[in-house]
Amino acid sequence: MTNLETVQEMYAAFGRGDIAAILERCAADVRWEEWADNTAQKKGVPWMKPRRGREGVADFFRLIGEFRVHDFQVLSIMAGGNQVAAEFVFEADAPPHGRRYRDEEIHLWTFNDQGQVIRLRHYTDTAKHIAVAGV
DSSP states (O other): OOHHHHHHHHHHHHHHTOHHHHHHTEEEEEEESOOSOOHHHHHTOGGGSOEEHHHHHHHHHHHHTTSEEEEEEEEEEEEETTEEEEEEEEEEEETTTTEEEEEEEEEEEEEOTTSOEEEEEEEOOHHHHHHHHTO
16 A cells, blocks of 8 residues: 555544554654644644644544534645645634634655555644634
């Protein structure tokens, strides 16, 4: 399976609520939302905090399970080298206040030589996440 196909399958698994299938494709030491200058992380947006390992990713999906998702559409996916980028629309009511937001975002997936996800970085309008989280 190519990295592109892996990402497509992970989004399909998300749509089915099959988080175990996503975790299986992650390396044991995966870095999730780890980056140096994320305003939403600095403000304490819970779903944007950096996580490590499969348990950290599982924790992220437990939190996302509290969202009421209205729309999730993958608009385009492109791959090159060991990375895959996916542009998508996400609209949801977010905890803890149930505030609704909609954003066009990008996930950048990085893979190791064994085809496992070693990093996810989420490019988004951090101001929207800060407002929705109420932080």
